Amino acid sequence: MKRFALIGAAGYIAPRHLKAIKDTGNELEVAMDINDSVGIMDSHFPNAEFFTEFEDFAAYVEDQALKGKKLDYVSICTPNYLHAPQMKFALKHGIDVICEKPLVLSSDEIDTLHQYEEKYGSKVNSILQLRLHPSIIALKEKVENSPEDKVFDVELTYMTSRGKWYLKSWKGFDHKSGGVATNIGVHFYDMLHYIFGDVLGNEVHYRDEKTSAGYLEFKKARVKWFLSIDENNLPENAVQGEKKTYRSIDIEGEQLEFSGGFTDLHTKSYQRILDGKGYGLEDNRTAITTVEKIRKQPIVNNPNNFHPLVNKLFK
Template identity: 75%
Template sequence: MKKFALIGAAGYIAPRHLRAIKDTGNDLVVAMDINDSVGIMDSHFPNAEFFTEFEDFTAFVEDNAMKGNKLDYISICSPNYLHAPHIKYALKNGIDVICEKPLVLESHDIDAIKDYENKYGAKVNSILQLRLHPSIIALKEKVAAASYDHIFDVDLTYMTSRGKWYMKSWKGFDHKSGGVATNIGVHFYDMLHFIFGELKQNEVHFRDEKTASGYLQYERARVRWFLSIDANNLPDNAVKGEKLTYRSITIGDEELEFSGGFTDLHTQSYQNILAGNGFGVDENRVAIETVEKIRVMPIVDAGDKAHPLLNKVL
């Protein structure tokens, strides 16, 4: 049984990590969040220690290590801009990491983290769960089996509508979240690289605080993409459910069906990590560099590369 800590226990994604720790037969020793709405912990680890101050959390971790009860893993679900310092804290204490996406906001932090890994002998594992989704794996195999000179045409559309609270939270500030393309899209860019290979071209056709759109050329695909948290941009054929979420990936004339199959992907990620088969720092580099450029590169005219929904925001 491995001993875990969790940073960011009150966050949206934390329950998936709590479940994964429990389902893999391990123990949560301590959790930390500046917010104290963490009653979900009682359903998984009612005896875990909890702190709202990072200094109290680190003192507990280090005191226990001195007593021979060193942690095996720290799972990081904190706001995006805190991932790098929280990862570095764990590595400096010789504790392996399981970190939510995006691993970091800036590509130079990837190199720094690798230096920490080498110096302190601990390892970073990242949650890239789309790489484990059966539909994504099947598409990757289909692309690999196709003639190498065939370039696939892909449209990626993802909208997950958010209320006024979003822009007032850390997610509404680019220097904390990385902006909308990073916060809701980084795992899609990782998926595209995973399936279609090396990134050749990156264009941005529109970017504001709630929406971004552009074009990516990969080794095996031409991708028009559109990401938004604004319900006004939902396409006419969207199913307006409780969360006003719409997700579509088309490859040629076929739609990739992957609306289901997400339930256990975090648990599967943990199983792989515990078996020594997790996704490390380098697997994140292409996606991090992609969104890093999307945040700052000049807006260009879309021309014939425009996503079909781009006219909603122009």
């Protein structure tokens, strides 16, 4: 049984980590979040310690280590800009990390974390659960078995409407979230790289605080992509429910269907990590470099590579 800490226990994704820790037969010793709406913990680890100040959390972790009760893992589910410093804290204390995506906001931070791993002997593991999804695995096999010169034409469209709160939260500030492409898209870029190989080209055709669109060329694919949190961009057939959403990955006229199958992917990710097969720093580099360029590089006007929805933005 491994001993875990969880930072970001009140967040949206935290319940999946709590479930994964429990389902893999391990124990949550302590959790931390600046918000105290963490009643979900009672369903999994009601006896875990809990702190709302990072300093108190850090002191507890250090005191327990002095008593011979050092943690094995720190799981991180906090806002994107906090990932790197919190990973450094864990690594400095000889504790392995399990971190949500995006792992970091820049490739330089990956280089720095490598130095921490080497100096302190601890390891960073990341949650890249789409790589474990059956539909993604099947598509990867199809691409690998295609003719060597085959290049697939792909359209990625993902829209998830968000209210006015979004831009006033940490998610609305590029230096904290990485912007729309990073915050809602980084797992798609990792998935595309995982399936279609190295990135050969990266264009950005549109970018504002709510929407980003562009073109990526991979070894085995040409991808026109469009990401948005603006409900004005939603098609009429967007899902009606808790919030309006639309997701489509079209591969030469065929839809990649992966709406289901997510229930246990965090648990599978944890089991791989516990088995020594986790995705580490370098597994994240291509996706992080991709979104970093999308955030910083100049907009280009190349209608030949436009996603079909881009023209609508200029009307």
